[in-house]
Amino acid sequence: MKFAVSIFVPESFNQSATVFYRPLDSPLSNLNLQPFFIHETFQFSYLKFLWTDYFIRLTVSCNMSVMDEYNNQASESFWEIGKYNRSVKRIENGSKLCDSLRQLIETRSDIEKSYAKQLSQWSRKWNDFLEKGPEYGTTQTAWRSVLTEADKLCELHTEVAERLMTQVYLQVKQWNKDNYHRTMMNFRECKDKEDNFRRAQKPWMKRYNKLMVAKKEYHSACKQERSTANQENNAKGDPSVPVDQVKKLGEKLTKCKGEVEASRDKYKAALHDLNSYNPKYIEEMTFVFNECQEMERRRLTFFKQMLFEIHQCLDLSQNQRFAEIYRQFYQEINCGDCEKDLRWWSNIYGAGMSMNWPEFVEYSPELHNITKTKKPTFGSNEGITITGIKHNRESYAANSDHPPAGSNYQNAETADNHNPDSIYSSSTYVAPPPYSSITAPTTTTTTTTTTTDIKDADGRNPFGDPDSDDWLDDTTLVDDNRPGVPVRALYDYSATAPDELTFKAGEMFTKLSDPDELGWCKGRKDGRVGLYPATYVEPL
Structure with a gap:
């Protein structure tokens, strides 16, 4: 029997859609029903049949989102035909997880190296600042303790990066190589387990297919019997139907009942045969499955061990050197003495300095x-x-x-x-x-x-x-570490004496004293103190 299909679609796809199946030979075949095609991504999670005289009503619950493949498979039993493939796939995923773990370790190692490099660059930059900057005394030493901490921490993180690669990364790589043997198409372990599952399931699958054929024959016979019975009842109630036709329908109904009984017996026999084989089927499938479980147990145990190795590499709190860094860091900061720094500054640059007070000087000849x-x-x-x-x-x-x-x-x-x-x-x-x-x-x-x-x-x-x-x-020209005034050279000057400075036009350095009576200034350039002509520079 052929059916025409029509679907009445609600305004929202999260509601229910109603599907009508109408026989083409029904009196309502002339109705104008608009066809509607359901999008393939719709999932029908609820089906309900309501029989009427001419329609089979199918209520469908529509959902715009597609469920995850794993959730779909979770409702399928391991004992069904071919559903052992998830256990086989897990073996293949084990090798992929090894690769992912190695990638995780390598990426973290790169992060540790990058962090150590940045610490080193940061330390050099601020060391240069302290060398040339105005900070002094014990406070300058406290500044340097921050940079010392960075240098030592740089060493520790460099060691962490190296240990991750040598102690953990190489172990994971070797374990993956020893436990998963790749072939042209897949892993040898996957193929072996799949073959074992297929051999264990093959006898049961034959019995199951035989059962499905018997079931189909039985249901078909029942359907034919019911249809014939309806036709006979309708014919008996219709005076216009000839008696011969009613008699033929009765004979046909008797034959259908015989086929139903025969197909029922065949169906029950196939089911009994399948059920009697189930214990052996379960035993053989369980044996292969336990082999897969054991292989996965080894992988999980190894991964746990490697994660502990990663923890040991990254946990600097258990490293005695790490604790010593911050203990020394604290002590150096605590040694800062502002009063000592102030006394030093007073003696070098302030009120504590000595002074050659002016005295009477007798005139001397020019030459x-x-x-x-x-x-x-x-x-x-x-x-x-x-x-x-x-x-x-x-x-x-x-x-x-x-x-x-x-x-x-x-x-x-x-x-x-x-x-x-x-x-x-x-x-x-x-x-x-x-x-x-x-x-x-x-x-x-x-x-x-x-x-x-x-x-x-x-x-x-x-x-x-x-x-x-x-x-x-x-x-001797003594560098007293005074801050000085920054100046820029206007012209090139080449030293003609060891205690003079050489510079090029545009270079910047530090002026340490005002010009003397001969027009020479004291300055510092590139960490060296010397003299230079005052008219060759300009203040910034």
Whole structure:
């Protein structure tokens, strides 16, 4: 019998839809029923049949979302045909989980390495700040304790990253290789278990299929018997139906009843055969399933062990070095003494400093210092060379547009200020980089190739001050770690003495003192303290 289908759809898909099956040969075949096609993602979770004279009413509960595949399979019994595939799939998933665990460990190791690297970079940055910054004393030491903690913690996290890869990652990789043997299509373990399940289920499956055939035949016979009985009853109640036709329907009904009895016996026999085989089927399937369980037990036990290994690698609270880091960290901060820092600052830069108070100084001649190269005995036949002459600053300024500190013209007093032990074999005037010309002083120097120091008979310099020899030996420039003022170089300058600074235009460094009477300043550049001409820089 053929049916026409119509569905009355509600406004909301979460409500119920009504489906009508109508026989095509019914008196209502001329009704105009609009067809409707149910989307394949709808899931029919509730079915209800209501019989009427011409319609079979099917009530369907519609749901727009599709249930998860695992939830669908959960309602299917392991004992059904082919449902052992979930146990086989679990074996394959075990190998995939090993790969996932290795990926987890490797990613965490990379995070630990990245964290250690960032700690190291952070520590170097702030160490440079403390080296060049204004912080001082025990407070600076406390600052450094933070960076020391970072350096030591960097070492610990680097070790954590290495241990994760060497102690855990490699174990998981080797265990996966030993327990799961990949073939061209799948794992050998999966194929073995699937074959065992199939062999155990095959006899039962044959009996089950035989039962389903018998069941179908029985239900078909019952349906035919019922249909024939209805036809006979309708024919008996209709006077227009011939008696011969009613008789034939009666014979047909008798035959159908015989087929029903035969198919029922066959159906019951097939069911009895299946039920009698069930114990053996259960035993064989359980045996193979227990093998799968044992394999999964080994995997779960191994994973638990590896997770404990990961815990041991990551748990720094149990590391004695970790506890020592923060114990030392606390002690170094606690050693900070603000009063000690204040006293130090007062003595170095404040009211506790000593002072050379001004005193009366007698006038001395303009030409009084002569630089020497060595100390020969007085009366030697060797020649004498004057390597520098001190000129009056006012006289020099009158003949020059630029201060003497901005030039490379060497004189005796300049040499005394920088490096008294320096020897200038030639004293030549060279214009500074920012200027194209300069007016030479009125008194020029003589350049010779022979340089000789002379002394009188008692070893003293007859042309210098009595104390000049001792003063010339003091060339040390001390860095007192004062903050200073940042300046920028306007021009290039190359040092002509060991105690001078060399810099390029645009470079920045720190000014530590104001210009002296000769126009030279004390500064710090790249951790080195030296002198430079004041007119070559500008403050920032």
